[in-house]
Amino acid sequence: MTLDDMDIQQRLVLAFTQSKQPISGEELSHQLGLSRTAVWKHIKQLEALGFTFEASTRVGYVLRDWPDELMPALVKPHLAPDRAGALGHLILWAAERESTNVTAIQLASEGQPHGTVVTCGVQTGGKGRRDRAWTSPKGGMWFSILLRNPCALSQAADLTLLASLAVQRALAKHGVNTRIKWPNDILLNGRKLCGILAQMRTAGETIDYAVLGIGINANFVEQDLPADLQGKATTILSATGKPVYRPRLLADILAEIAALYRLFDEGGGFADIRDEWLAACATIGSRVEVQVGREIVAGTAIDVDDHGNLLMLLDDGTRHRVHSGEILFQARDVIP
Missing domain, CATH: 3.30.930.10 (Bira Bifunctional Protein; Domain 2)
Known part of the structure; x- marks a missing residue:
């Protein structure tokens, strides 16, 4: 599908979501600058994505349902x-x-x-x-x-x-x-x-x-x-x-x-x-292991400072500041 095709489909969806009335194929053709056959093809492509249309030869198209895609x-x-x-x-x-x-x-x-x-x-x-x-x-x-x-x-x-x-x-x-x-x-x-x-x-x-x-x-x-x-x-x-x-x-x-x-x-x-x-943090108070580069540092997470750094109390009683890293929760330490 080309970028132009995608833009046309988004314009079609927008037209239907903004309208409370059925839209005729002729009106859609005029709005998009396309033939009615081309409009029909784009509607079929939208149906393949999960959109549901109801069509009437005298009334036009009505959008009945649509997917929850991030369009x-x-x-x-x-x-x-x-x-x-x-x-x-x-x-x-x-x-x-x-x-x-x-x-x-x-x-x-x-x-x-x-x-x-x-x-x-x-x-x-x-x-x-x-x-x-x-x-x-x-x-x-x-x-x-x-x-x-x-x-x-x-x-x-x-x-x-x-x-x-x-x-x-x-x-x-x-x-x-x-x-x-x-x-x-x-x-x-x-x-x-x-x-x-x-x-x-x-x-x-x-x-x-x-x-x-x-x-x-x-x-x-x-x-x-x-x-x-x-x-x-x-x-x-x-x-x-x-x-x-x-x-x-x-x-x-x-x-x-x-x-x-x-x-x-x-x-x-x-x-x-x-x-x-x-x-909202689940980490504070938990025993954690933090990977910093190739080093694993183990201890208890006790705070996060004003710069977002993690403060840990290590097993030997010293305090350690982690500027960046990744917490690896062990099976016994998974936060409920």
Whole structure:
């Protein structure tokens, strides 16, 4: 499918979602500058994606049902109006991508503006931290956000910390109560639900752009995950027994990230949300192992400071500050 085809389909969906009345093939042909045969072909392609239309020769087409894909025409009605400088003014969806981060980085190099969001139905080459493969089946939420000149290089770690709180806030609005595992994983019932990965291009002491990749295991079952992740990761559908409406959840996440992102413009950062972040953190008080480079440091997590660093009490009684790393919960230490 070409980019032009995708744009036409989004315009078709938008026309139907904005209209309370049936739309005739002639009217759609006029709006889109296409023949009625071409309009019919695009409607058939939308049906293959999960849209349901009712057609009448005298009345026209009525959209009866639609999927919860992260398409711009489905997400944008849930974004707040008058959103100058906000996120999601441009949303680019595709049924399949290698990786939304790969696409977003390419778009960043081509000059796409701040706030561009890249989404897809399935990722074939999604990556997590340390270049680990990230399984991204149909029904999940796979998206990346392009942030231009987001903050000073010294605040780079704040981006994912702020994003983790934004995702936690948005999920709570949908009745999904999660906790944050330092530094930026989201846990549901002690299992990983969401991962966040930031990739940046720096220029001296500043960041030219950052691409914030977010993957949420949403409307598919745990059995769709690789065998080695079952029991360690979960999905919203498996944990709650019901799906979420993904376009609305994405809109809420973008709104929460935008609200927290404004802290940078106001000269703030993680310190301004530390108390709220700590209240949502599952790590503090737990015995953990942290991988820093090739070294494994073991102890009890006791705090997170104003810069987002993890403070640990090691087994020998000394205190250790971890600036970045990855917590490896042992089987006996999994947080309930």
